[in-house]
Amino acid sequence: MSQKVSGVKGMNDLLPGDVEVWQHVERTARDIFSRFGYGEVRTPIVEDTALFVRSVGEETDIVGKEMYTFDDKGGRSLSLRPEGTAPAARAYIEHSVGNQEPLTRWFYMGPMFRYERMKTGRYRQFHQIGAEAYGSKEPAQDVEVMDMVVQLLRQLGLSDVSLNINSLGDDACRPVYQARLVEHLRGHASELCADCQKRLERNPLRVLDCKNERCQQIAGAAPNILESLCEPCRAHFDEVKRKLDALEIKYVVNPRIMRGLDYYTRTTFEFIAAHPVLGTASTVGGGGRYDKLVKSLGGPDVPAVGFGLGLDRLCLLLKESGQHFGRPTDLFIAVADEGSADVAFTLASRLRREGLRVEFDTRGGSLKSQMKRADKVGAIFALVIGEAERQSGQAQLKPMAGGEPMPVRLDELANTLRTRLTPA
Template sequence: MKISAVKGMKDVLPTAQGEDAPFNSRIWERILNAGREVLSRYGFELIHTPVLEESRLFARAVGEETDIVGKEMYAFEDRGGKVLALRPENTAGAVRAYVEQGLPMRDPVQRWWYFGPMFRRERPQRHRYRQFFQLGVESFGVAAPEEDVEILALARDLIEAVGLVGVELRVNSLGDEACRPGYLEVLRAYLEERRDRLCADCQRRIDRNPLRALDCKEPGCVEATRDAPASHEHLCDPCRQHFDRVLAGAAAMEIPYVLDARLVRGLDYYTRTAFEMTAQALGTGQQTAVCGGGRYDGLVKLLGGPPTPAIGFAMGVERIATLLAEAGGVPAASADLFLAFADPRGLEAAQRLARQARGRGLRTEMDLRGGKVSKQLGRADRRGARFAVVLGELEVQAGRARLKEMATGQETEVALDALVEEVWKRR
């Protein structure tokens, strides 16, 4: 009986092509390796948190009225009667770990990054899957607006490192507990006047969480809220000063941005600076979000810790991979050295050389099925090997072999005990 992957969940494989090209693991490896390099330069350290958390963590952190918690979360009761959930995002889990380990008092300044799967029960469609991966960062303990600028610079550098071009940064300020209530009253009055033009969900949101109406994608709601009051025009003095310094810092760091009054993000924990990065999809010409984040200065306290400033963002790996696949296709396989063998003595020599080459840091492959040398060299070509060598009884006895540069076909006679060093120099 054939068993298929669960609906809305995809395999990530090196053989993925065509429509599944965004799920080719070579593209994902490119994203992860580029991200790891940039993040290390900024002083961020890797974390892993459980994919299963208590459901109440997300209800409290993300918000009861959000679609994520209300409609999309995978939650179930375990045998002990505890309600658990597959994480729909990772900031809540990171904050839970930060508080649980006593870091707010012991070592409050932390810079973390993660790469892993999230889960939401959405209708599967382009760019939306029920299991999706995020590369994200969380920075704790620094309230200065210059930290916001640093995070914006990091997001820009990550996007550039993975190879995306034409990405637009949109920013807004959502205020804080001092000024947001006043803004929400103004927004609520605006929405009430247009209640009949809003979808049923947004009509309910007027009283519970009016900001969500600005994030609604229903055409009628988008049109009805087109001229809605802007949060950045209703800031208290501290929030205004903070945002002004963020914008000035972005300009000084040559980070281009667009001020977007409609940008509210889909999670309730954001305060002050919020941002999103979008790129144009080649197929549709539509803008698609590839990164989003902002400040969440109240979340550590909400989850049981002392007041602690924090800021972060997450990047959608599938969305980035889709754009990379559309722009440049799937990267070819690559190896530094392919070792073919003609007989048992050649196999023994190939295994010894493979160990030496790998120890030297060379990507080295063999086809241990053996068979005709021509077929082995054909595989070397398909695997994108830069160099190949054929080993057999004669080469072992002579202590020499012909090193072939696959791109040109040029061959060079090399001593076996110098072969690895020769490839390393010419790689």
């Protein structure tokens, strides 16, 4: 007996019944983002490992512990992408997009990969919807990308998600804050987890991201980064808040919002859901400004801002909302006898060409079993074809939700269905 082959742990199948929710989110995102003038970009799943070492940061957990990295047959070190911003920036540079579009707005959708501890809404293959805007250093651009997420969440009917914002400062003021933070952390060094003891020396800001309970307590008593902002960074952050207020977008100023990637400067933000279905994985998305990233990857000195949303988590929230997705089956065609199968099969094909969703069970079977199938697929109408229907060219259109069947000519069936399916 051959051994059963299972899927890779943390990399999930999406089956009919679930995938319609995903398609709904993707369609809605494409619609919202196009209203803002963002075009879709698709980058490879595999990139040169150096891209993420240089952009995400060698001392981050993503690069140090979580990336799927391997040598290909040419001896090159490649990695499955753990996030979407660095690949988009690489494509922006490689194709000299800045020379053609001084202000460039992109969005993307697709799978990302990180080998991390799994929990609800956090998987090793996870999916993101993200957007990047290159070329504008203005606070209005920061607010525009946040507004896009707010409008997407509203369109999806997800109201119980809060926006948290912060500023990380820049090269002028962040070292001042980092020195104050290190002084605080060194007073508690022995109480930090083993990872944070290493971060204290290499990348102390990452201690503020740690999920260890004691590390969180120590970080909670740390100096407030907003108190260390230089005047230009403070003015930028104040203008971000002013524009959010002008758009009537509610937000919480949260100085502990750091994000887990090294390339962020100034504005950072997270969208946090209160729903218990996500457990502790309550952040459904986040992002911020990364004005030095493009230049650090060998491109022009171009400011940028963007975000990434966890599609897996958004879909979990939508499923809990009780909403229904996917278009129902318009018509199920059943056959009363074997001789009617060809007529029914041909009719189903013709109606599908007319744009209708039609189910037909190619296995045949008893009329009772076929009608059970019609009920299972959620058909709005059912129609039975037998010898009498073949001879007369007429049949009875049965509403599956109840009600009297109605006579219909088979050659007028498409028009009749469209009339019946159109809301009054």
